[in-house]
Amino acid sequence: MANIYDSAYDLEKAIRESDEFKGLKQAYDKVMADESAKKMFDDFRTTQMQLQEKQMQGQEITEEEVEKAKGVVELVQQHPDISKLMEEEQRLNVVINDVSKIITKPLEELYGNPDQQQ
Amino acid sequence: MANIYDSAYDLEKAIRESDEFKGLKQAYDKVMADESAKKMFDDFRTTQMQLQEKQMQGQEITEEEVEKAKGVVELVQQHPDISKLMEEEQRLNVVINDVSKIITKPLEELYGNPDQQQ
Ligand SMILES: [Ca+2]
Numbered sequence: 001m002a003n004i005y006d007s008a009y010d011l012e013k014a015i016r017e018s019d020e021f022k023g024l025k026q027a028y029d030k031v032m033a034d035e036s037a038k039k040m041f042d043d044f045r046t047t048q049m050q051l052q053e054k055q056m057q058g059q060e061i062t063e064e065e066v067e068k069a070k071g072v073v074e075l076v077q078q079h080p081d082i083s084k085l086m087e088e089e090q091r092l093n094v095v096i097n098d099v100s101k102i103i104t105k106p107l108e109e110l111y112g113n114p115d116q117q118q
Numbered sequence: 119m120a121n122i123y124d125s126a127y128d129l130e131k132a133i134r135e136s137d138e139f140k141g142l143k144q145a146y147d148k149v150m151a152d153e154s155a156k157k158m159f160d161d162f163r164t165t166q167m168q169l170q171e172k173q174m175q176g177q178e179i180t181e182e183e184v185e186k187a188k189g190v191v192e193l194v195q196q197h198p199d200i201s202k203l204m205e206e207e208q209r210l211n212v213v214i215n216d217v218s219k220i221i222t223k224p225l226e227e228l229y230g231n232p233d234q235q236q
């Protein structure tokens with residue numbers, strides 16, 4: 001019987017060595033190496049997080065903030081290196097979501113279907 | 119190089135076969151097999167989720183609700199099978215949190231320390 005921690009470290013290694021992760025790292029490093037791209041990406045992230053935080057706290061988001069966010073998104077989408085980075089993030093996200101579904105299956109089976117126990 | 123999905127399924131199997139998961143399943147099945155324990159546990163869960171939802175939506179939690187929640191917690195803590203179940207949940211939670219930290223390490227390293235890149 002494999003140990004949980006051994007298996008988790010194997011999975012971490014598999015993620016680190018995957019094409020998806022390597023592609024993301026490459027795209028990320030490219031953006032970070034370009035001062036103006038880095039600033040644009042950081043602005044985008046900051047704007048995103050500020051809006052998310054407001055939403056979670058149930059605060060009102062002003063029309064001005066919506067306009068600003070739209071502008072920042074449009075800007076980053078037109079930057080080839082940043083849009084590549086966002087594409088790679090999306091690609092790895094799909095895999096990570098799949099992994100999360102796979103490893104939470106035992107718990108989901110236990111708690112999700114109380115009428116279907118053996 | 120191990121495939122991410124193969125490694126994820128190996129990890130799922132390791133979780134399913136672990137003492138922690140088996141202990142949780144045994145404790146859960148014991149509570150579910152006892153009609154009054156099951157009802158008490160379901161009430162506890164429902165109360166917990168309702169309060170969490172209210173909190174997340176920034177709604178006010180009344181004094182009456184706090185008192186009711188306290189009462190439900192006291193009740194379940196005094197039930198040996200339910201407190202055993204909660205203990206087993208806590209035990210597996212620790213492992214799952216560790217697993218989550220291990221497998222998100224590559225992403226955390228990439229995004230967490232932009233000044234420490236190779
Ligand atoms: Ca079940």
Ligand SMILES: [Ca+2]
Pocket residue numbers: 227228229230231232233234235
């Ligand atoms: Ca880094």
